[in-house]
Amino acid sequence: MNELYQHKARKRFGQNFLHDAGVIHRILRAINGKAGERLLEIGPGQGALTEGLLSSGATLDVVELDQDLIPLLKLKFGLNPQFTLHQGDALKFNFAELANGDKLRVVGNLPYNISTPLIFHLLEHADVISDMHFMLQKEVVERLAAEPGGGDWGRLSIMVQYHCRVEHLFNVGPGAFNPPPKVDSAIVRLVPHTERPYTAKNxxxxxxxxxxxxxxxxxxxxxxxxxxxxxxxxxxxxxxxxxxxxxxxxxxxxxxxxxxxxxxxxx
The missing domain is CATH 1.10.8.100 (rRNA adenine dimethylase, C-terminal domain)
Structure with a gap:
């Protein structure tokens, strides 16, 4: 069993596992999950956030691409009736089908190499999502939260802000991860508009x-x-x-x- 806990982060999946207890607590406090809610965690990795999300009493679905992590996640959380594990690619996942009439709260420490396409994929399902909390590369969060007139303002800023309210919550240094990434990270909250400030006909x-x-x-x-x-x-x-x-x-x-x-x- 110990070998399961020695899973090495894979470069091709862009894995950097969060291990800093203080950062984990701060993220969980920002999410503030509650019993009766439907949470979805993308890329749970070794389960750093998963345990705290389940402790909230919420129902938790997780989507993990790396099949070598599946036994570890099943071992840690598989007996919890609130926990459901989906092995697959979040970029191809049908979130509307998963929601099944409920509103999803989406959480993830997103690999840097898929963060932008995954956010655009999630925006297609914004009507079944109540909010999203993501760990992303700091420069990506700065682009998400940018205002017109600056160098960070671009396609990502406009399309995400068209669909959502964006809050840059706090930054996270490389030391919070194993292995440490070469860039700073940040936590962002995206809240889909219940009524859009501006409506595109198409x-x-x-x-x-x-x-x-x-x-x-x-x-x-x-x-x-x-x-x-x-x-x-x-x-x-x-x-x-x-x-x-x-x-x-x-x-x-x-x-x-x-x-x-x-x-x-x-x-």
Whole structure:
């Protein structure tokens, strides 16, 4: 049995196992799970957070990709009736099916190599998620929480903030992990809007406008969006075509996307 506890972090899974008890307690306090809630942990690893999440009395589903960790997790938590283990890839997971009418609270120490695509995958299921608490690379959290006008403001900031309220809770140093990563980490809370401040007529078009705008972020909208709309069309929604994309707020991008949605040839 001891060999199960000597699992080495795998580089290909981007594993860095959290071991600092103070940090673990602080994360659990931020999540503040309660009996009757449905928690979902992505990438439980060796179960550093899992035990505390179960202690809250909540029902806990965990999704773990590394099949070598499955015996360890079953050994530690398998007898708890509140615990359900899913071996698989969270990027391909159907969270709506798991929710089954409930609202999920999602938690995870996310591998840096999949954090952005996984967040976008979760946003597709935002209607069944009440909140998300993630450990991410600090620079990713800074991008998530960025404001217009700065270098961190971009596609990730806009699309996540379109769907969610973002809170950068606190930073975590490399020493809290084994092995220590070469970067600082941070905890972020994402809370899907019950009512969005701005509504895109076609969210896929909003994604497309934002992606095109930031493909060459040093260029002006007149250039980056020319394949989608004319300078006159940009100006018609109150946006100056000579601006660069980082100078626009979410409301401006939504206006551009909605103007595009109203153009018959773009449908």
């Amino acid at each position: 969210p896929k078009l909003l994604e497309r406008v934002v992606r095109e705008a930031f493909n060459q972020r040093r260029k002006t909208l007149r250039n980056t969006l020319k394949s989608l709309m004319s300078s006159d069309a940009i100006e018609a929604v109150g946006v100056e075509p000579g601006l660069r994309p980082e100078q626009l707020d979410i409301a401006a991008f939504v206006r551009l996307a909605n103007a595009l949605a109203d153009q018959p040839q773009s449908n």
